[in-house]
Amino acid sequence: MVEVHRAIAEAARLWQDPDYPARKRAVRQTLAESNRFTEGALAFAVNQQMSLLTEDSLAAWLGTEAVANPIHVGVIEAGNVPFAGLQDYLAVVGVGHRFLGAVSRRSPWLLPAFADEVAEQGGPGSHFVDNDAVVDVSDALIASGTDETIATLESACEEADIPSLLRGNRYSVAVLDGGETEEDRLGLAEDALLHEGLGCRNVALVFAPKDLDADPYFEALSVFRGTLQAHPDTSGSLKMQQAFLAAVKAPHAYGEGLVYLVSRGEAEVQSPAHIRWVPYSELAEVSEWLAGHADEMQLIAARVAVREQLAIPVEMVDLGEAQRPPLDWKPDGVDTVAFLRGL
The missing domain is CATH 3.40.605.10 (Aldehyde Dehydrogenase; Chain A, domain 1)
Structure with a gap:
């Protein structure tokens, strides 16, 4: 060959x-x-x-x-x-x-x-x-x-x-612990927003400590959107969702021009480019949730210190690596080459 x-x-x-x-x-x-x-x-x-x-x-x-x-x-x-x-x-x-x-x-x-x-x-x-x-x-x-x-x-x-x-x-998640650097936060923005959130490797859920200041992370989303602009259709698709969140007084944030939307709540995947921010008290509760939903996820993005505490049978990557898969990555955890060589 x-x-x-x-x-x-x-x-x-x-x-x-x-x-x-x-x-x-x-x-x-x-x-x-x-x-x-x-x-x-x-x-x-x-x-x-x-x-x-x-x-x-x-x-x-x-x-x-x-x-x-x-x-x-x-x-x-x-x-x-x-x-x-x-x-x-x-x-x-x-x-x-x-x-x-x-x-x-x-x-x-x-x-x-x-x-x-x-x-x-x-x-x-x-x-x-x-x-x-x-x-x-x-x-x-x-x-x-x-x-x-x-x-x-x-x-x-x-x-x-x-x-x-x-x-x-499939969808992907990120797990934060507050120790993220500015580079990590920008990496998370890329993981979530690149390709308008439409890919299985896009981060849809962000688990964060309940007392974590979210503003630096939202600022990173805005910085990313200033570098790689959103598709014109994205703001239109988010408009009704943002209006609903405002009407029910649900906590949320969004970028100027509705180029992204973040809502705070339970771990429920929203529509593309709408990120769900999920507060947690203990990392153990996050690990338990992830273990129960492992067959729905493509990957978990987190710092090494966090990943070492998550014993989940799912691909794990650094923040900022979700949209940069290696050549031999295994979609849904299945080895494509092994499948082909076994035919």
């Missing part, structure tokens, strides 16, 4: 240049679609993922031996964040299977354009089909989507008698 990894790495090297024609065209087309991607967030996602793709990193993650019996693996890409299906594409072609992609109508340009680039650099060709057809033409399926979509796909895969790796709704 050395040649394939080399082609991927060369394509990634070219795509690290924002002005590279294929990338520039795909980005322009993507921003014109009906999604909540912004130019800044899109550049962040592409740059972050391209920077990981070296021959050595691909070999370490995927191995260098091709699978003995290549099959057609269908991949249904979620369109909530930019390049959501890139890791699955890399895993499929990087171990020697044949890739059949189905892109979201919210983001139909990025992944096909990058796959074309890999092929131009000597890698395997890839094919893209309609969502409705992918199960019928695949020997195995990987898919991410809403719980309702996944339930439908699970039934379809059972009927077609093909193996599947299906991922439903």
Whole structure:
């Protein structure tokens, strides 16, 4: 698989240049679609993922031996964040299977354009089909989507008698202890607000000591929004929620122009870009809650000193690392490469 990894790495090297024609065209087309991607967030996602793709990193993650019996693996890409299906594409072609992609109508340009680039650099060709057809033409399926979509796909895969790796709704949380630095607070803002809070790695719940001064954390949210501006649709989606909170006199805070919203209350996930601030008295009660909801979470972001006190079987990262996943991260705790090599 050395040649394939080399082609991927060369394509990634070219795509690290924002002005590279294929990338520039795909980005322009993507921003014109009906999604909540912004130019800044899109550049962040592409740059972050391209920077990981070296021959050595691909070999370490995927191995260098091709699978003995290549099959057609269908991949249904979620369109909530930019390049959501890139890791699955890399895993499929990087171990020697044949890739059949189905892109979201919210983001139909990025992944096909990058796959074309890999092929131009000597890698395997890839094919893209309609969502409705992918199960019928695949020997195995990987898919991410809403719980309702996944339930439908699970039934379809059972009927077609093909193996599947299906991922439903997940959210992420942060746990604070008051020892966070300014850098940590800015990292938390990125974890929560990048991609308008739409990703499974976005922090939706923030557990904080009940007597913690929240103002420095809210200031960090505003600073982040000054660096990477919100999508114009975000304030509109938060307007009714903020009005309701005000009407019932629920404690909350929001950024100028409603570019984010934070409400104080029970640990209940709100809509994207609406962060729930959950006060706690003892860290043990947070740990107990997290343990009871581990199968709903993608990751926990916290300082090392906090993570050492949380024995939860969920990915744990530093504040500011949620939106910077390593190449070999395991969505929903499942090893994609192991699944593909086991087919």
